[in-house]
Amino acid sequence: MMKNIFKKSSLLVASFFLLVSCSDYLDINEDPNNPTNVKPELLLANAQNSGAKKLNVNMNQVGNFMAYNWANNIEEFIAYQDEMQYTMNSTFYDDVWDDLYLTLVNFHQIEKTTLEDYENYQGIAKIMKAFYFQYLVDLYGDIPYSEALQRDLELSPAYDDAEVVYDDLIVQLDAAIDLIKNAPASALNPGNNDIMLHGDMDEWVKFANTLKMRILIRQSGMASKQAYIAEKFDDIINEGSGFITENVISNPGYLVSTGKMNPFFETFGTTLSGSPTDDNNSLKGTRYTVDYLTNTNDTRLEKIYASIPGGGFAGINQGAPDEQGTVVVPYSGLGNGILKNFTQDAYILTAAESYLLQAEAVARGYIAGSAQSLYESGIEASYVTLGLTSAEASTYYSQTTNLVGWAASSGNEIEAIITQKWIALNSINGAESWIEYTRTGFPSSLPISLIASRPQRPIRLMYPNSEYVANSANVPNQTTDDAFTSPIFWDN
16 A cells, blocks of 8 residues: 555554553553564454444545534534535545555454464455445545555555455355355354454354345446346345345443543543533534434434433534524534433444345345335334334334325335435434435435535545555545545446
8 A cells, every 4th residue: 555554654663552441442552572573462452443433433434424413503613614515636535545445454463474373354344345345436436456455565556446346245245155154173262352243253254144135225227237236135135144234333342531532431421520622512413414304203213312401402514604593502512312411422334224235236226125024124124223113113114205205205116215215324323424415416306505615415435545645556546526526436
């Protein structure tokens, strides 16, 4: 990978979590030996934790602005101006690229270990590489892939075609499943070294299948891929393990301690003394989303956003000054279903997303089943994740309201599924919401920021400065226009 990335990655590989107790996962120490000799069990938690932090904080933040879930009062706060102006350039969220590749370096080292009995670790590493490489494709398009992560062999890797990368991710996930299912009896189980699924290898296979499903569904608008998608779904069904039914999370043993708590809560929640962070003070829900949830009797509103003094909820349009009159009235920030506590789990892939992906797969004819049942299970999983009940979910989706009740959404089933995914991922995985909006155009009435630099929202991030410095011979040339008009291959 890039020269500066490999300098960073060497340091990252040389840092790992001690495996004595939960709290020790958060104590970073330098390996006194050659970092290339670090065993997989000392790399796995670090790689999982670093990826989760990027997904839950930076990627979540930019995605929630692009999916029109978050805003702020521009008269009172100066934060988030670039997000609401759509200031797309090579420094805008450039850390997403750099840090995801750093995370991938550690997973790659685990995958390529020559030590015996690490088949389960290698399978996990393959799955997590596919997980983050998909996001790199979805956010950037063509990326370094086949020549990437080879610190000692290739410092200026070529860029691979995005569709070719996608196809190989399916191959790698199949290989991961085979590794796990055919691991010898002597294969080491990662146990608590695995801060996501704690060594439950059956769940890792389900996670791999769910990720395969997401990769395939992302391409569902491509006429040229229909036979391929159908074939690969048949492979998933024939494998037989199914998909995840519980949230896949990451938690290394977060502590009520600065630098060791959940990174999302530390950024958007409160300090140890209970004072709101700067981001918490400035971050508000949008009027469109607050009104949408209110008008559809969606009690997730009270968990996603916080009520204002005196009761009720108030959102603000992106890029707007104070809209509540001459007296400044607070707007709704993030609610207690999103900001739970210092030690809350970091989300990787939720059960709600899994069910809604399955509902779309059934609706499109790729797999058998009841799209309605899966759709309603997705809504229920969303409610439960936020701290509400299954009964409340049933009351909600039993309404005869378009894009809420299944029967009431006849003819608009895909729009209903994606709209519910947008709600379920609000403040949980903004990057996924943004990508899905780009793919489908749903929610169909999503507004544009009032201070946007363009009449449409961006559809991708731009390659970072680090690539133009260290990999200039290979990085594609881009202009700002490309962030708005040059689609990812699956975007039809």
